[in-house]
Amino acid sequence: GQNIDQPTEMTATEGAIVQINCTYQTSGFNGLFWYQQHAGEAPTFLSYNVLDGLEEKGRFSSFLSRSKGYSYLLLKELQMKDSASYLCAVSLPSGSARQLTFGSGTQLTVLP
């Protein structure tokens, strides 16, 4: 089966940096995605990695190591509005390219 692991909860302080890790064991790999989901709202796309390395987009960066089955999402200069669930998801070669397998999500709480 497919297995995607990420911490259940994390807490950080406003203005700080936080790293959310994700490890995956899947039968194949077509790309790794990070989504942000505020309570009661739709998941929104944050980042996408298909090759090893770091992708930076403003305050958010995502890293991928395919050989280690590992990714992380780095959030800098944390703001209160960053309190949300962060979902790691993998696209698999089998099936539709747009069928994503999600982890359980990491609930991030940003404290003042």
Place this chain on the structure above:
Amino acid sequence: DAGVTQSPTHLIKTRGQQVTLRCSPKSGHDTVSWYQQALGQGPQFIFQYYEEEERQRGNFPDRFSGHQFPNYSSELNVNALLLGDSALYLCASSLEAGTLSGANVLTFGAGSRLTVL
């Protein structure tokens, strides 16, 4: 440009009943996927519709069925509801011919919150 819209936003049913959830994809998108998200969990893939046919299905029983209409909108039907069907049901749309990269993959709606009593 309207995103993905879903209805109803909330609904309550009792065990054994049937429910229909509706989804209108983002303008320009032709593929609709449905996900179930239990409380505190990540979304789980139910199935995907393209060209009015079910193209891919996750590990869900036949009680879960769907339909896609010529205008690309979609319905999710669940029969013989169980308490365990209580969840947020998310619809996501995409463009089949679009390149697989980042935000082009899926656009999610805000979901329909189903409570089964």
